[in-house]
Amino acid sequence: MTSTALSPEQVAEADTASLVAAARACDALSELLAARTAALTESRGRGRAGWHGIAADRAQLVLVLERGRLHAAAEQFQALASVLVRTAEELRPVRAEVRAVLAEARAAGCLVRGAEVSGGSGAGPLAARLAAALAAAGRADARCAAALAGSAGQARSGEGLDPAVGRSALLAAAALVGAGLPGPGSSPARVHDWWLHLDPDERRMLLRDQPQLIGSLDGVPAAVRDRANRTLLDQLLAYQSDALPNQGLLAIRDRLDRQRGASPPALLLSLGLEGQGRAVLSFGDPDRADRVCVYVPGMGTRLADVGGKDGDRALAVHDAAGAADPGARPGATAAMVWLGYDAPQSLAEVAADGRAAAGAAGYDRFVAGLRATHAGPPARITALGHSYGSLLVGLAARRPGGTGADGIVLIGSPGAGVSHASELGVDPARVWVGAAADDPVSSLLPGPPQSAAEAVGAVLTGALPPLRTPVPPVLQEHHRVWFGADPAAPAFGARRLPVDTGRGPGGGFTGAHSHYLDRGSGSLAAIGRIVAGKQP
Secondary structure (H helix, E strand, C coil): CCCCCCCHHHHHCCCHHHHHHHHHHHHHHHHHHHHHHHHHHHHHHHHHHHCCCHHHHHHHHHHHHHHHHHHHHHHHHHHHHHHHHHHHHHHHHHHHHHHHHHHHHHHCCCEEECCEEECCCCHHHHHHHHHHHHHHHHHHHHHHHHHHHHHHHHHHHCHHHCHHHHHHHHHHHHHHHHCCCCCCCCCHHHHHHHHHCCCHHHHHHHHHHCHHHHCCCECECHHHHHHHHHHHHHHHHHCCCCCCCHHHHHHHHHHHHHHCCCCCCEEEEEEECCCCCEEEEEECCCCCCCEEEEEECCCCCCHHHHHCHHHHHHHHHHHHHHHHCCCCCCCCEEEEEEECCCCCCCHHHHCCCHHHHHHHHHHHHHHHHHHHHCCCCCCEEEEEEECHHHHHHHHHHCCCCCCCCCEEEEECCCCCCCCCHHHHCCCHHHEEEECCCCCHHHHHCCCCCCCHHHHHHHHHHCCCCCCCCCCCHHHCCCCEECCEECCCCHHHCCEECCCCCCCCCCCCCCCCCCCCCCCCCHHHHHHHHHHCCCCC
16 A cells, blocks of 8 residues: 555555464564574574684674674564554554445435435445445555655665664554553543543654654644644655655745744644645644634635635734734634645536535544644634635534534535524524625626536536526525525524625736735725624
């Protein structure tokens, strides 16, 4: 397996037996090297008995060095065996789940395309189960790939024969098993409890030697995740491969470098190679902030945008909240961009809710992690979704337990997947919607076709229905958009944000859609006031 996106077919056919066989081979090599180490130790003992002088001392030194190298190599192979066995153990139940979902989808007449399930009965729950299983497989695969890549790099550089490095690798693998890393599905509260009960040495080893295990683990403190992900980022950039999203990784590192020593500090709360790439970048420490905003971008977002335009937007929200409450203490606000899903990159992908549904559980879990690690009184958390990201926020909010946010802001929304604001898990008085009259997504696009076949055909042929004539929102009492009820319609029950119109360069199709979070805009100022706990 590789550390790139895994398909359902790849996971269903995952050859865990080969991983176990490779682990056995590593064990055998480790034992062979240990035997050679013992032989050298015996030779050194015999040599010391009857050979003296400068040449003898030099020979003894060579034997000591060679013994150390062999011992380091033995420990490296032993560590790899532990990683391979653990990966096989993690993949077995995930493989069984993917096979079960595929079988149930076939029986229900559903179409499975990549991570998306459509048509037939029960497509939504099956899609969620498939997404969760693929995410678990991706994490296990990425951890194993990172360990193998690190070992390969050490072998090429000669570091792997350094006794200290070999010992470190073995101890890290032992810590991983001995520390009882919470299994897939453990709640962030359980993860946080596990972290608190680790001894300092176990924490240091995991942070130093296994950053890919804890950098994206919801329930681990934000400052620790940041340190782990910075280490992982350096490792990934040092390991050159065409399979890595290097442009995105470089953009994130550039953003971190530019923010070094600045206020607010930038924290990298997640980094992964699953799918199109994963990252969460926070401006301000959410564990110590009084108010937190978790922003989800929409269609076209790539990993590089976390360090680029969407990082700019998260920082703009942070600054707007500060401007709305100038008397707040330093560090009172944290605002972040959350890219924990594969944002659609085309019209065909954006026409279905599969990608949003696949990311909804991860968003809920992430926010629950912020709750678990927060120091002091609970922070006020605002969930902010733009465009297709607003659909993800809506689907996350309607899940059991909801997002855990105190307020929800939807801007440029094609629909939130619910019929009324009361279904979003918060008081409708704390649901705000921004929809400019010249935003083609929230105000001009037609509602969905009457059938899935019509929708797919329209997208694939480019024969989307014509844009509708703008209608004043007050007259759109029960209007529907692509993903259900129009959040901006009065019947939805949300509150309207003040927004600007015509902010797109020269007008055009984009209109105001990409400009709600522009500095100087009325919508950004209003969102800042909401994040700060004030009226927009």
